[in-house]
Amino acid sequence: MIKNRIVYTSMAILLLLFGVMVAVLPNLGIETKNTEYSYETLVFNKSKVTTVDIEIPQEDWEDMLENAADEELKQANITINGKTIENVAIRTKGNLSLRSVVNSDSDRYSLKVDFDYYDDTQSLYGLKKLNLNNNYSDSTLMREYLSYELMEKMGLPTPAHSYMYVTVNGEERGLYLGVEAVDETFLANNYGTNDGFLFKPDGTGSDLKYISDNIADYTGIGLKTNEDNIEDSKLTDMLDAINNGGDIEQYIDVDEMLRYFAVNTALVNLDSYQGNMKHNYYLYENNGVFSIIPWDYNMSFGGFGAGGGGMGGGNPNQMRGNANNELPADGQTEENADTPAMKQPQEGQPNGEQLQEGQPNGGQPQEGQSNGGQPQEGQPNGEQSQDGQQNANRNKGNFDMGGGMSSNLMADSAINFSITTPVSGTTLEDRPLLNALLSNETYRAKYESYLEQLATTYLTEDYIQSITNNLAMLLTSYEEADPTKFYTTEQFLEGVSGDNSLPEFAKQRSASILKQLSGELVVETSATAQGNMGMPNGDTNNEANGNQMQMPDDFDPSQLPEDFDPSQLPADFDPSQMPEGGMGNEQGGKANGGPMQRPDGMGFPNQGNGQATQETGIDKSTVLTATATFSFLVAALLFVFRFNRRGR
Missing domain, CATH: 1.20.5 (Single alpha-helices involved in coiled-coils or other helix-helix interfaces)
Incomplete structure (x- = not known):
């Protein structure tokens, strides 16, 4: 025995x-044999900067840059962390932001990579489409990343995201934020099925007001999947319920949407359903029940301007330019991320007007005007690089679009943005989905509990500071070496810590939320304050300008006089607010000035080297096997x- x-x-x-x-x-x-969605860790590894090397015929690349507004697809090969996928489609992407870059001295365009365009069986570890966002109008480079992080913490289905350093034909293009496309792969991964209806509303119907029971009347509803079976959708039934007092729990995932609107409100993300533009969100209908999917957060943390969509903060009643100093018309799209622009809109159709010199964003700034001149030695972006070229390189100038955090992050209108009437440039009644939720006492109480959770757990100074510190350590060397960046290293670091930083915003915003919840702070709202849409008025001192234009929901920029000339917000960066010592020195680079250095050991593009590495973690199959x-x-x-x- x-x-x-x-x-x-x-x-x-x-x-x-x-x-x-x-x-x-x-x-x-x-590498495990194959998990259908291993791209979440193999491509979007948040602990490192992923390398993206694009190989494309040089003439095609130059044509893409010269005709960026066409968004024409080009054929290329792409290597991500050593894994090469051949025969992919690539194009510039965006709409209003794309036009702004087209009409600037920069060619730093956001890019969209379509792995399965030429071969529908092809993917990168299951990923079919990848967006490379250029961080337009965000000097911190962190607003979108942080927003998605908080959405994830609150249990919302969120696109995978991480930072990526891009080269094209061996030439460095710079630091981008890689974001998973919301498509059939995303749906299957997050909902277990992609057989439902995916909508990306933008235009007529995107406010979710009930028009009729004919879905064809909602021309801006943007159906992306399952188009052949649209008659089976419950969209009009859902709209009828939220507008006319039906049983909304039959048609929407109430708890998920309460969490979504709590995060959106806490982050003061107004380039969204809650703002005048009523876009930048997805709806997914699965078995007749609608979920909401977050999208496009480079204007969060008050970047779109409380009180109407203008850049920056200040008085909500003041007329200010929007995030891009552009004048979007109702129905226009900031980006059409899922549909290549194979055909250009015709004159007279939405988005069909051509920007002429002298019209908004139509001309180049002149020397002596804001942002118009070349940077001088000793000025931001004016330093000489090792080869004697300007650090700004392709940008040719200090490309400050007025989106820098140095002037607007701590605006009172953003810090004390209302949580009871969380809309801007519109009214709560004109946003029936949000109105239906907040007009119900039970739902409102739950919404407020989520706001409290955010204010005490995630949108706190300590929590956001820990993330920004880690990101600064990870990104500073890449940001310094970025030859196409829109902002200076000082402006980037200003968002990391200090009196005008993202953590300081979190500290003051969360305090305001808690005061509003307790009744200690009452934020006055009015139809006037909530109904004004900001737009440039030709005066950089907008608070002092009494000649304010009003921008209604159906505003058409083509109605502007041809000689209308929007002002460019000047860069007012104060280097004294930069964190002591600078984060850049810890990364082996200089925070300001001097030659650009490639960061050693940080996973910079290295031709022919490196295998895709998986982020530390245990997937579900491993847990089940272990159990x-x-x-x-x-x-x-x-x-x-x-x-x-x-x-x-």
């Missing part, structure tokens, strides 16, 4: 080996114990 000591020792060794296997094997970087194996070992131990007792 086997001695108990031998039996127990053997079982203990087996259990120890099991523990070592579970703890160590997932971290060895061994089953552990249960088997315990059962075996009990069996041997009982067998020994009977054998005595």
